[in-house]
Amino acid sequence: xxxxxxxxxxxxxxxxNGLEIDLAVEGxxxxxxxxxxxxxxxxxPGVIDARVNFTNRRATVVWRKDAIAPTDIIAALKNMGYxxxxxVAKRDEDEETREAAQLLKCLAAxxxxxxxxxxxxxxxxxxxxxxxxxxxxDFFHWLSALxxxxxxxxxxxxxxxxxxxxxxxxxxxxxxxxxxxxxxxVGVSVVETINHAEHAYFDxxxxxxxxxxxxxxxxxxxxxxxxxVAGNLAALRSNTAHRLDANDSxxxxxxxxxxxxxxxxxxxxxxxxxxxVVIAGQSEIDESIVTGETAxxxxxxxxxxxxxxxxxxxxxTVRVTAVGERxxxxxxxxxxxxAVRSKSRYVALADRxxxxxxxxxxxTAFLTLAGWLAYGATVHDAVLAAVAVLIITCPCALALAVPxxxxxxxxxxxxxxxxxxxxxxxxxxxxVDTVVFDKTGTLTLPEARVVNAAQIxxxxxxxxxxxxxxxxxxxxxxxxxxxxxxxxIDGAVEEPGCGVGATIDGVEARLGSLLFCGLDASAAAxxxxxxxxxxxxxxxxxHAVFQVQQKLRPDARAMAxxxxxxxxxxxxxxxxxxxxxxxxxxxxxxxSWQGGVTPDRKVKMIGGLRATGHRVLMVGDGxxxxxxxxxxxxxxxxxxxxxxxxxxxxxxxxxxxxxxxVEAIDLARAARRxxxxxxxxxxxxxxxxxxxxxxxxxxxxxAALAMSGSSLLVTVNALRLGLRARDRQRPRANMQEAVPQxxxxx
Amino acid sequence: MxxxxxxxxxxxxxxxxxxxxxxxxxxxxxxxxxxxxxxxILDDDDVEG
Numbered sequence: 001x002x003x004x005x006x007x008x009x010x011x012x013x014x015x016x017n018g019l020e021i022d023l024a025v026e027g028x029x030x031x032x033x034x035x036x037x038x039x040x041x042x043x044x045p046g047v048i049d050a051r052v053n054f055t056n057r058r059a060t061v062v063w064r065k066d067a068i069a070p071t072d073i074i075a076a077l078k079n080m081g082y083x084x085x086x087x088v089a090k091r092d093e094d095e096e097t098r099e100a101a102q103l104l105k106c107l108a109a110x111x112x113x114x115x116x117x118x119x120x121x122x123x124x125x126x127x128x129x130x131x132x133x134x135x136x137x138d139f140f141h142w143l144s145a146l147x148x149x150x151x152x153x154x155x156x157x158x159x160x161x162x163x164x165x166x167x168x169x170x171x172x173x174x175x176x177x178x179x180x181x182x183x184x185x186v187g188v189s190v191v192e193t194i195n196h197a198e199h200a201y202f203d204x205x206x207x208x209x210x211x212x213x214x215x216x217x218x219x220x221x222x223x224x225x226x227x228x229v230a231g232n233l234a235a236l237r238s239n240t241a242h243r244l245d246a247n248d249s250x251x252x253x254x255x256x257x258x259x260x261x262x263x264x265x266x267x268x269x270x271x272x273x274x275x276x277v278v279i280a281g282q283s284e285i286d287e288s289i290v291t292g293e294t295a296x297x298x299x300x301x302x303x304x305x306x307x308x309x310x311x312x313x314x315x316x317t318v319r320v321t322a323v324g325e326r327x328x329x330x331x332x333x334x335x336x337x338x339a340v341r342s343k344s345r346y347v348a349l350a351d352r353x354x355x356x357x358x359x360x361x362x363x364t365a366f367l368t369l370a371g372w373l374a375y376g377a378t379v380h381d382a383v384l385a386a387v388a389v390l391i392i393t394c395p396c397a398l399a400l401a402v403p404x405x406x407x408x409x410x411x412x413x414x415x416x417x418x419x420x421x422x423x424x425x426x427x428x429x430x431x432v433d434t435v436v437f438d439k440t441g442t443l444t445l446p447e448a449r450v451v452n453a454a455q456i457x458x459x460x461x462x463x464x465x466x467x468x469x470x471x472x473x474x475x476x477x478x479x480x481x482x483x484x485x486x487x488x489i490d491g492a493v494e495e496p497g498c499g500v501g502a503t504i505d506g507v508e509a510r511l512g513s514l515l516f517c518g519l520d521a522s523a524a525a526x527x528x529x530x531x532x533x534x535x536x537x538x539x540x541x542x543h544a545v546f547q548v549q550q551k552l553r554p555d556a557r558a559m560a561x562x563x564x565x566x567x568x569x570x571x572x573x574x575x576x577x578x579x580x581x582x583x584x585x586x587x588x589x590x591x592s593w594q595g596g597v598t599p600d601r602k603v604k605m606i607g608g609l610r611a612t613g614h615r616v617l618m619v620g621d622g623x624x625x626x627x628x629x630x631x632x633x634x635x636x637x638x639x640x641x642x643x644x645x646x647x648x649x650x651x652x653x654x655x656x657x658x659x660x661x662v663e664a665i666d667l668a669r670a671a672r673r674x675x676x677x678x679x680x681x682x683x684x685x686x687x688x689x690x691x692x693x694x695x696x697x698x699x700x701x702x703a704a705l706a707m708s709g710s711s712l713l714v715t716v717n718a719l720r721l722g723l724r725a726r727d728r729q730r731p732r733a734n735m736q737e738a739v740p741q742x743x744x745x746x
Numbered sequence: 747m748x749x750x751x752x753x754x755x756x757x758x759x760x761x762x763x764x765x766x767x768x769x770x771x772x773x774x775x776x777x778x779x780x781x782x783x784x785x786x787i788l789d790d791d792d793v794e795g
Binding site: 031034035052053054056104105108109115119136 | 757761764768769779786788789
């Protein structure tokens with residue numbers, strides 16, 4: 001479509017006279033692609049620099065202002081065989097990147113300090129059993145202190161900050177005992193050094209920080225990787241809108257650049273880029289992504305239409321009323337607010353453990369102090385023993401127990417096509433006992449399909465599919481999807497509201513409504529099946545009627561059976577009419593279903609299930625599902641879901657299949673078992689180490705060995721999750737196949 | 747043992763140089779595209795593709 005496009009909202013200035021744009025590029029598969037893209041773009045006039053980031057599948061292009069338009073760059077990439085989409089990093093991805101870099105710096109500082117202090121400590125330990133002079137030992141201890149102070153002050157920040165935040169909120173998390181342990185270890189060591197003692201614990205403090213930062217960084221890196229993929233998918237789905245300028249000519253702009261008051265044109269087969277009021281045109285629109293209702297609506301002038309609805313037949317002109325995050329039905333917004341607020345805060349497994357753990361440790365340390373004093377030891381020895389308890393129980397293993405499993409599990413989920421939005425989604429998924437599905441777009445495919453393909457002669461089907469490429473009507477698009485890679489028919493003419501006509505080798509061919517193809521109602525009647533739309537083909541004197549219907553996802557039944565086999569209850573709660581839901585429920589053998597449910601009642605029904613003690617997983621895609629996703633214990637969305645809905649979901653799954661739902665639950669359960677196992681290991685370790693500490697026998701050497709040993713143990717145990725069922729994994733090199741049609745074909 | 751007085755600070759100094767080099771490489775974006783770097787090495791710059 002030759003069309004003026006305005007991408008200025010995606011570009012930013014670079015240098016004096018340059019502009020820069022980030023593009024999410026589809027189809028980068030190998031090293032050769034990097035070279036081809038960078039060289040190809042470099043040859044364009046005015047391009048100063050083109051750099052491909054292979055890890056993120058993105059390209060950054062810098063060019064001289066006015067020398068070339070960004071649309072030409074995208075067109076050049078298209079010629080090279082790559083689809084590129086302008087891309088602006090979302091705020092949360094930027095945040096994630098910044099935090100990961102900060103953690104890496106802390107990790108580097110802690111690593112440097114740990115190495116050097118250990119070097120000095122090992123010398124002291126070996127000197128203590130041979131002939132080190134007290135002066136040399138003091139010198140080494142002071143050196144250690146010199147390294148440890150700045151390292152702890154810098155690398156400990158993530159823990160101190162989180163601990164202070166938790167204490168302010170009058171709760172305890174894992175970072176409280178960690179911070180306390182580290183600070184006490186450093187403090188006591190300084191006192192000991194002043195007193196020319198044999199032992200100092202600088203190495204324990206810094207090594208503890210180093211191990212914990214490793215765990216945190218890996219966790220963060222995994223989450224960032226999934227964010228990047230989600231960001232690319234969002235760019236690829238992002239809408240363009242045809243905005244009318246002052247003299248009524250249409251300009252393509254990104255939907256994100258629309259302002260309230262703009263007039264936009266929506267052609268047949270396109271989705272609405274924003275909420276608005278119809279000011280001209282007549283058409284039918286499919287609002288299933290908004291309400292779940294599959295029947296079409298005919299909006300009149302002055303009526304409100306919502307972002308995401310699919311324009312079916314005619315051309316509509318709409319005045320934009322709300323854009324971006326505010327494009328929402330008031331009703332949904334209110335429900336969503338309410339559901340998010342009333343959502344009880346989930347306490348993560350690790351924090352729950354910390355709640356029991358912290359008081360026990362602190363009491364033990366206190367009892368040790370009291371016990372030694374009562375036994376007649378000096379205050380110095382008693383305090384030292386108490387601090388040793390705090391150091392040795394420094395929950396290194398405990399703090400790594402859960403994150404280590406999370407990292408491995410998130411990696412496996414990612415490969416299975418599940419992207420996690422929330423960090424604690426794995427734990428919450430493991431506890432689920434009831435699954436509630438939305439119907440439209442969740443159990444069924446987001447796009448309509450031809451259901452009677454088998455009964456239509458293949459040659460007729462091919463002609464129909466070729467004709468269908470000339471039409472933008474959603475029914476024709478469904479037909480074209482069935483047979484890809486065919487040549488378009490030259491000279492095909494679309495008659496708006498009727499269909500497409502062409503002459504092939506002297507024979508007239510028509511694709512469109514029954515009437516347009518000269519078929520009478522009896523042909524339609526024979527084809528009449530509930531809830532299907534019909535589109536006909538006439539080729540010479542032959543004809544056929546295609547039935548197009550919202551089809552079930554290919555593995556819906558297998559998925560339902562698999563969930564039942566795992567002892568989960570399944571419900572369908574749909575906004576669509578009851579008689580559209582019944583056949584789907586019957587096909588999946590799901591007894592508990594409800595049709596025609598308003599978003600308000602959906603939330604109440606989920607709340608009701610939760611009130612009776614069920615832990616609910618809600619799977620939904622429509623805007624009407626967003627409040628119930630927030631209300632459920634945990635939620636998932638297909639990648640085709642409305643943007644708002646995806647933002648509410650704890651996890652998003654890719655592709656047409658529903659199997660990721662089952663896989664996610666399986667994996668989450670396995671991961672939770674390992675988390676509990678790891679926590680038990682950590683407790684076991686403490687059961688052995690604490691008596692030694694209470695007895696006052698802990699030397700820095702023992703502390704170091706115990707800490708590394710227990711950390712290693714839980715990490716290796718977590719890795720078992722990655723080994724298990726490795727053969728079941730399907731690597732997903734190319735996300736393209738996993739993503740359904742972009743929201744708007746432009 | 748007097749040798750320690752200058753050897754230990756020297757060891758620390760070398761370590762700090764390493765730390766500084768790492769922080770520089772981090773800031774310079776050396777870790778932004780780890781997968782790409784592995785493939786770029788195979789690129790023959792002087793051969794027209």
